[in-house]
Amino acid sequence: MKAIHYFFILCLLTASQAFAQNPRTVDSLQKALKTELSDRQTVDTYNLIAKEYRYMDSAQVVRYAYQAIKLAKKIDYVPGIADAWYYIGFVNLIKGKQAKAKQVFQKVLRIAQKGDYKKGMGNAHNGTGALYWFRGQMDTALIYYQKSLKIREQIEDKEGSASTSVNIGTIYKYQGKDDQAIKLYEKALRIERGIGNKKGMGNCYNNLGMVYTDQGDYLKALTLYQKAIKIREETKDTLAFITTCNNIGSTYTRQGKFSKALKYHQQAVDMAHAIGDQGNLAVNYNNIGIIYNYQGNYVKALEVHQQALKIREKLNNQQGVAQSFNNIGYIYKVQGNYAKALEFHRQALDKYQQLKYKRGMAISHNNLGIVYELQEHYTKAIDHYQQALVLEKQAHLNARITETYLGIGRVHLLQKAYTKAQAFFEEALKMRKAMGEQAMSAEAQVNLGMAYYAQKNYTQAQQYLEQGLQAASKTGFLLFVKYGAEYLTKVYQATNQPAKALENHILFKQMADSLLNKENIQKIARLETQYTAQKREDSLKQVQVQKDQLMKADIRRREVTQKATYIGLGLSGLLVILLFVFYRTQQHHNHKLNQVNAELKESYTTIQANAQLIDHQKTNLEQALNQLKELDRFKEKMVGMIAHDLKNPLQAIIGFSQNAHNHPHIPAIHQAAQRMYLLILNMLDTQKFTNAEIPLKKSTQSLSQLGKTAVEQVQWFAYAKNIQLKTFLNQDIQLPLDHQLISRVLLNLLHNAIKFTPQNGRVSLQYELDTTTQEIKVMVNDNGEGIDREHQQAIFKPYHQVNAHQGSTGLGLAFCKMVVEAHQGQVGVISTLGEGSTFWFTLPLPAAAVTLPQSQSEYAYTPISTIELSPADKAYLIPYIDQIKSYKIYHFTKIKAILEQIKTDDRPQIALWKDHLQKTIKVANQQQYEELINLGS
Incomplete structure (x- = not known):
């Protein structure tokens, strides 16, 4: 941190x-x-x-x-x-x-x-x-x-x-x-x-x-x-609250939880602005810049680091200035400007040595080691890494020690000392996992994968590289997404997996282009130029003020001397003094006027150059806009063609798997194919009915039966995440509607809830009858991650995604809105971040609607937490579990044969445990599988 x-x-x-x-x-x-x-x-x-x-x-x-x-x-x-x-x-x-x-x-x-x-x-x-x-x-x-x-x-x-x-x-x-x-x-x-x-x-x-x-x-x-932040909220201690927000943000940064870190730092920035706290403003700008560094957004990183540096120089905070030098040097390093990077890191080291600040000295030595490593000056690199390591161990800086281990390991890897490199990487990975830096372990995992690749141990290389790439992608650590994809491409090429090699090569090129594109380098250069010019301007202003003060002091001394010398000369002497003062003042004014004229000419030249640049940029933007419009038309046409081509094969898969029960995975295949078919229909219908009215084929239907059918079709997806499905149906309602379209609305909402609900969560479907407004309200509730208020209206628009990393089309909710409004109903969402969401829609209730009694609730399955095995049950299961442990979860046939030997007569809890284990194997849920094995042991 x-x-x-x-x-x-x-x-x-x-x-x-x-x-x-x-x-x-x-x-x-x-x-x-x-x-x-x-x-x-x-x-x-x-x-x-x-x-x-x-x-x-x-x-x-x-x-x-x-x-x-x-x-x-x-x-x-x-x-x-x-x-x-x-x-x-x-x-x-x-x-x-x-x-x-x-x-x-x-x-x-x-x-x-x-x-x-x-x-x-x-x-x-x-x-x-x-x-x-x-x-x-x-x-x-x-x-x-x-x-x-x-x-x-x-x-x-x-x-x-x-x-x-x-x-x-x-x-x-x-x-x-x-x-x-x-x-x-x-x-x-x-x-x-x-x-x-x-x-x-x-x-x-x-x-x-x-x-x-x-x-x-x-x-x-x-x-x-x-504990600190709770007290500071109670005491309304604004400045201290800002500090603790910064510290929490910095800790989350070390854990790789960048979104949480940015939330706390931005809160601190807003409060620091409000009370004019420049020191804390600089600290949080600095820490936001560090997060942008990790995410590969170097333009934004340099911008906020320069803001922090300017404030710290103004406050004469030498320790802060040194820190900003290190962080700016890091940006030049990843951009390949090693000379500039060395310049900033050396300045930082000099300041830290003057301050006798061991932690800062260690960071600077580590940064210098990285630059020398990139320049292939391996002896200098190792020397700086070793100096950093000594300081870090003296100060017990465990988090810093892991970074130095990684640096030393990289140098050994480049020198082909693979055993030494592997040892340092493994120690760094071990320490980071022990400290809870699961996400930040990506760097160590990618480095280990590179070491195994160099030794042609492709199995181990693939394992560590895939783990590192996954962790880096999850946290937005783009630099190691790039390195992971680059070496996975090489591994897949070496193991004759061309499709995966191509996929990772494309990812590698995307990351490389994102991190080192020409536009970013130009922006960084402009930022550097602006900062240097501003600093020069501030310096010139200060020099000019000093000159003006000296000139005024000189004039005052001359006046005193002349008055003392010529006081007896009377009016003639006084006239000479006045003429001299007038001459000096006029000369000073003429000098100022010449300066202003020169500055105006220079400003006019700059304005002309900027106007030409703006015209050129305007032309480029218009060309780019036309290209984007053409690409958008091509995209819509291509999506329609692909969806139509996929529709017929998927219907065949659904048909073949509907009545086949010979294989344990047939129900899963059937439900997965139905889910794909639903997504394709969403794409086609959203495109088809965006500017046209949806034709409805209404007939009197049981809304309760439609809900039950929808729940059955998503049951496999819920079980795969150990999610509890529940329905609340006080009464059955018969009303006219297009049953195919409303069924798809229910499926979309249920799939959406399951997708954004974590393991062991809850999803429920319920109806409410409102006789006042003569409508029925259908609700799908979950206890998932929730939706920010600013996104709650936009999510019903086509292609809108709250989280782009979730990988969805963004069309399901748009389709739901079209269908519900075609039925003269309304659709909406009630959500709180971190607590869950309730998606609802209403349908008009005709005067002749039929209502029948219905069971209040029903469960799709029994949660694992309700299984209670007695000591006798566990003793009975031990020999069977020992056999099961010798197989992996995907050895379905062998595990099934063992389970068939277990007698469940008069053992209801064992029967429940056995049933859950069979279902868990079918959906290949490793986490539930391990929980059930541990429960029976």
């Missing part, structure tokens, strides 16, 4: 841990000012208001702090003066005015020492420690924090002691001393819990989570982050 936790910087400065203005607190304090308070109480109240505003409104901090200073001086109240100046110093540090902040903290110390105000001394040392932390001078920061802690413990300032303990723990963390950091964080947590300071507890949970994240214990880290 390449994340700088800017929140650390903020928590270094305050003893209270309150990171966001609380409007209720401010209101109550302002009301208190209107009551009869003593002068000292009034000063303390001014300071408390300044304290509440310090992260949100620097102007209000200064306003109330100066009111406190004015009144405290009048009554000679030293604590009030020292506290007010401390909050002013705090604001200066947050605003990046480090020199001014240092002066103010020194002033606080002098005032506190003069008045023997111990708490003020502790605050001054704490603030000075934060200043040196911000500059990256960790050793000096540690000295001041220890001074602060000593004072705060002497005066039994528990809140202050907890805050400083966290600050010292943070330095230990960045020095790689995790054990000492954890001890101090836990010490602070005990103190905060003892005094009931929830905000302080949230801070401690957050910091502990970051240590465990670096150690690769992501489950423990996420548990601690969730």
Whole structure:
């Protein structure tokens, strides 16, 4: 996880841990000012208001702090003066005015020492420690924090002691001393819990989570982050909430869960924008850029990394600047610009070495090793990898160690030392799986596949490459989709599988084109040019300001000298001085005017060039639009031809399999063929009736019977995922409808629900009769992943897909809408993300509709969870299970022969277990198969 936790910087400065203005607190304090308070109480109240505003409104901090200073001086109240100046110093540090902040903290110390105000001394040392932390001078920061802690413990300032303990723990963390950091964080947590300071507890949970994240214990880290975020929601602690969102996002990134990571980082960005928190904005831009790197979107990655770098340079955050250099260097590396990549990685390493930040140094050495590896300078590559490994082991950075192992393994692979390479890859894969980085294991699996391919062990190569490609595709890790597809092509060619070789070669070319196309390289070059030009412009402006200041100072000195020299010369001398000043002013104005004219000419030339470029781009876009329209017409024609060609063979398959029961897989084949036939009909009818009315062949039908038939036709698909199918039919309703079209609507909705419901989920079909509106409402419910509100209307449009990776035509729901509206009904969806969906449609109820009683519910099968085998049952099954374990799930005949030997008389639970196992083998559900075997063992 390449994340700088800017929140650390903020928590270094305050003893209270309150990171966001609380409007209720401010209101109550302002009301208190209107009551009869003593002068000292009034000063303390001014300071408390300044304290509440310090992260949100620097102007209000200064306003109330100066009111406190004015009144405290009048009554000679030293604590009030020292506290007010401390909050002013705090604001200066947050605003990046480090020199001014240092002066103010020194002033606080002098005032506190003069008045023997111990708490003020502790605050001054704490603030000075934060200043040196911000500059990256960790050793000096540690000295001041220890001074602060000593004072705060002497005066039994528990809140202050907890805050400083966290600050010292943070330095230990960045020095790689995790054990000492954890001890101090836990010490602070005990103190905060003892005094009931929830905000302080949230801070401690957050910091502990970051240590465990670096150690690769992501489950423990996420548990601690969730505790922190719960407290921050309760206390409405906005700034701290942003920090924890960032940390959760970074942890999900390490696990390869990019969509979850982006969700948390974007939430943090929006909140940071809202409160003007530039530091956290830079951190989250940086981490979003890392995700874009993983996904191969280098243009977006460079754009957000440059935004982060610009903010960090403005804040003089050297550690953050170094991190941005590393990330920008990574982009140039994958684009093949190795010289530029080396330049950025070396700058990052220099800064980290100055800061004595081991983790950053390790990352930079690793990045340099990768570039040298790509340049085939293997000795230099190994040298940098080894330096990275030493630092990572010292700092217990397990997640980083795996990346270095992979780098060393790649170099050995390139040097044809296959045994060594394989050993490093296997160790990296083992560590990543142990840390729960299942998705991020794709890199190690692909590398292992490459090693086995080099040794011509094609079976092992195929296994690891397919696993790696699957994991990389699932997480959007495009770079390793590319590498996996490239080497799978070679494996399939070597094993004489030309069709699969072609399929993977096409995937490889798509990924290569996506990652390294000319347009992306040009965009990256433009971004670099814009950034350099902006930086040059900012520098020139600064130089010009300095020149203007020097010129003004020079003029002032000349005027003073001339006035002193010629004061006795009277009016004639004064006239000479005025003429000289006028000449110099006119000369300055002429110089400025010439500069403006030159800039206008340059701007005019640029505008002309841009206009020509826009005209050229407009022509290209018009040509591309015409080509796309032609391709769209060709696509529609081709889809219709293919669908018609597939329709007749599928009807034959359905017919042949309908009455054949000799083979155990015939029902599965029959239902699968029906599903394919349904998809083809959706394609044909959606295309056919998009601009035409659907002809209906109505007859009086039992809606309940149509539902039962539809459930039977999807039963195999539900069983394959261990999904519980359930129907709620209070009464049977006879009404006129086109039974073929409505049956297809029910099938589409049921298939859709099963597809997006996870293993062991639930799907139900139910009807509701509404006599008020004279219509019947049909509902298909599931507890699947749910649909975002923004997609709920669009999903009924042709070809719309909520998730493109699910691989569907996007026509089923569009067909349902056409049919239901042709029956004068309505269709819709009610859905909540993470909880499931209810797709519904209504049909008008005629006055003569017939209703008959019906069973309330019926189950399509008994869930595995209801099977309860007694010890005697398990003892009876053991010899049979031992025989079954010697076969794979696809050895159907042999396993069936063993099951036939099992007697189920007077053993109802064994009969249920046996029936489930037979069904599981038929659908080849490996997960259920293992559950049932374990249940009987």
